[in-house]
Amino acid sequence: MNLFRRAERLQQLPPYLFAEIDRLRDEARRKGVDVIDLGVGDPDLSTPAAVVERARGAVLRPDYHRYPPYAGLPALRAKIAEFYGRRFDVALDPEREVLVLIGSKEGLAHLPLALVNPLERVLVPNPGYPVYRAATLFAGGVPVDLPLEPENGFLPRAADVERACPAKLLFLNYPNNPTAAVADVEFYREMAALADRHRFWIASDLAYSEIGFEGYRAPSFLAAPGSRSVGIEFFSLSKTFNMTGWRVAAAVGNADLVAALAAVKSNLDSGTPQFVQDAAAAALELADGEHLAPLLEIYRERRDAVVEQLRVLGLAVEPPRATIYVWARVPAGHDSLTFARYLLEHAGVVVTPGTGFGSRGQGFFRISLTTPTDRLREAIRRLSELPAWTGSA
Ligand code: PLP
Numbered sequence: 020m021n022l023f024r025r026a027e028r029l030q031q032l033p034p035y036l037f038a039e040i041d042r043l044r045d046e047a048r049r050k051g052v053d054v055i056d057l058g059v060g061d062p063d064l065s066t067p068a069a070v071v072e073r074a075r076g077a078v079l080r081p082d083y084h085r086y087p088p089y090a091g092l093p094a095l096r097a098k099i100a101e102f103y104g105r106r107f108d109v110a111l112d113p114e115r116e117v118l119v120l121i122g123s124k125e126g127l128a129h130l131p132l133a134l135v136n137p138l139e140r141v142l143v144p145n146p147g148y149p150v151y152r153a154a155t156l157f158a159g160g161v162p163v164d165l166p167l168e169p170e171n172g173f174l175p176r177a178a179d180v181e182r183a184c185p186a187k188l189l190f191l192n193y194p195n196n197p198t199a200a201v202a203d204v205e206f207y208r209e210m211a212a213l214a215d216r217h218r219f220w221i222a223s224d225l226a227y228s229e230i231g232f233e234g235y236r237a238p239s240f241l242a243a244p245g246s247r248s249v250g251i252e253f254f255s256l257s258k259t260f261n262m263t264g265w266r267v268a269a270a271v272g273n274a275d276l277v278a279a280l281a282a283v284k285s286n287l288d289s290g291t292p293q294f295v296q297d298a299a300a301a302a303l304e305l306a307d308g309e310h311l312a313p314l315l316e317i318y319r320e321r322r323d324a325v326v327e328q329l330r331v332l333g334l335a336v337e338p339p340r341a342t343i344y345v346w347a348r349v350p351a352g353h354d355s356l357t358f359a360r361y362l363l364e365h366a367g368v369v370v371t372p373g374t375g376f377g378s379r380g381q382g383f384f385r386i387s388l389t390t391p392t393d394r395l396r397e398a399i400r401r402l403s404e405l406p407a408w409t410g411s412a
Contacts, residue, residue, distance in 0.1 A: 031156045033149075037375050039356065043363050055398040056369040060196065060343055060387045062261045064317065066298075067310050070260060073301035077294035087290040090281055091119020091269070095296045098303040099254065099269045106228075106307065107239035115274040118281050119299075121291050123226050123255040123268035124150055126280060129287065130222055130251070130270075131158035131188065133279040139187040144175060146197055146376035146383070148224065151190040160187065166379055173200035177209055184217040192224035194237050197376045197385040198346045199339030201235065207243035214249040220276060221250035226268075229259040229311055231341040232319050241272055251276040258343060260302040260310070267291050267299040318343060321388040321395050328399040345386045346373075355381055366401040 040058070047054050077083055090096065096113040103109045111117055120126040127150050135141055137159035143151040145164040155162045163183045167173040173195055180189065191210065193202035207223070214221050223240035231237055240252050255268035270280055284290075291299075302310075325345050326338045336347040349358035355372035362368045371387070373380025390398070 028157055028159075032153055037371070040359050040363065040369060040372065043360060044369050047363060047367060052367045054363070054367050054369060055390065055394050055401075057386045057390055057395070057398060058369045058371045060258075060389055061263050062258060062343070062389045063391050064261045064314065066261045066265070067302065067305060069305065070262070070298045070302045074265075074294050074298035077297035080294070083293035083297075087293045087296065089285045089290060091117070091290060092293060092296045092300075095119055095300045095303075096269075098300045099271065102303045103239065103241070103254075103271060107242050109239050109241045111241075111271055112274070116271055116277055118270045118277045118284075119291055119296060120253070120268040120270055120284075121288060122257060122263075122266040123224065123253040123270075125266075125288070126253050126268065126270045126284075127151065127190075127222065127224060128154040128157075129283045130276075130280055131155050131160055133283045134220055134276070135160040135187050140183070140185065142175075142180065142183050142186050142189040142219070144190060144192065144195075145378060146373060146380035147190070148192055148196050149376065152377075155188075164377070164379070165189075167195070167198060167200070168379070173198040174202060174206055175210075177213060180210070180213050181217065184219065186217070186219045188220045188222060189214065190222050190224065191240065192226070194227040194230065194341035196227065196342060197344055197371070197373065197380065197383075199342040199344050201231075201237060201341050204238045204243050207238070207240045207246060211240075211243050211245040211249050215245055219249075220273075221246070223250060223252040223272075225252050226255045227258055227342045228254060230315065230318060230343055232315065232322065232338070233340065235340045237341055247273055249273065251280070256299050256302055260305075261314075262299070262302065265295050265298065267295050317392065318388050321390075321392060324396065324399055325386055325388065328402055332402060332405070343388045345388070346383055347386070348382055349373075349384055355384055358384055362402070362405075365405055366398070368398045368401055 096117040099117050100111040100113040103111050131154045135158045139160050140163045141155040141160045142165045143162045144167050152162045165175040228237050251272040257263040329336045355374045359372040371385040373383030
């Protein structure tokens with residue numbers, strides 16, 4: 020008998036749809052192909068020097084070598100509240116409404132453990148960031164798909180939400196991964212009203228808050244009337260400050276939800292290292308435009324180069340207003356996986372098949388703009404030399 024058996028909750032996870040692409044990518048690399056990976060959404064740009072400097076000093080503090088306070092350093096929580104006031108016009112009480120996280124993925128993944136009982140329903144966007152579904156399953160909850168369709172700007176429809184009730188929790192994510200769609204405060208107000216009427220909580224994932232183009236600035240869910248009584252928001256420094264590897268973010272909003280998440284966390288982890296929290300405070304002190312303007316200019320330039328080339332290839336694609344992604348339809352005759360395979364085999368370029376984000380990603384692929392510009396240009400050059408699309412590739 021094999022005593023080593025994984026828990027059943029692991030077997031509930033959807034099949035890992037990137038596996039096939041990963042295998043082909045590794046095989047191509049072994050054969051010596053210079054593969055360009057436009058799949059991963061991990062910024063190639065550097066963490067700002069002032070942030071690194073602050074960490075360098077803070078790491079020497081002996082008091083920082085001990086466990087951090089569970090909710091995070093008070094100074095960082097105050098900076099997060101200040102940032103929310105300045106940027107989103109949202110007032111937060113740093114003591115009751117701000118909790119420091121080890122990256123927003125950690126908080127999003129732990130939230131269902133704090134709120135969801137076995138067999139309770141959780142509304143998850145499809146396509147969407149896969150963590151919402153996995154975390155729901157780990158908590159014993161039942162993920163219920165909320166379709167995000169291009170005809171509705173990749174926003175869930177109120178009627179679909181109502182039909183899916185009763186539910187305990189709804190995940191929202193704007194600016195959106197993978198579709199790059201954006202939401203306005205009116206949409207958030209509508210969702211908050213539904214949550215109040217049908218008694219479910221809302222988790223707003225704001226990981227891409229600062230990445231907007233042509234002056235677009237994403238609102239916070241918490242700016243919507245009625246949001247504070249039903250919702251919690253996940254704010255991350257990862258993409259804004261090129262700090263994915265530092266692991267620091269925050270959960271903010273409804274004090275009861277923040278306390279429930281803190282209760283889970285205090286039993287499972289001991290927080291982000293204090294020198295990282297100091298570095299995060301330094302990032303939030305940066306003058307808003309000074310760091311962001313050059314960063315956004317780089318992403319805008321990359322976005323335009325990618326969109327232009329995809330259009331030359333005959334693909335219908337709109338330049339996204341936000342995020343580090345371009346989400347586009349695959350050409351006729353292909354599905355998500357055959358097209359990703361085609362690009363890898365004919366151009367040595369990896370893109371993410373839309374089905375990696377759920378069944379409703381079928382027919383789409385995602386390009387990430389986080390590759391150095393010269394490599395991205397090389398990928399585009401290769402795309403421009405592709406033979407005509409063939410559905411049988
Ligand atoms: N939410 C979304 C939609 C993401 O795409 C990501 C990362 O790619 C995260 C959350 C997690 O970000 P982090 O844990 O680095 O804060």
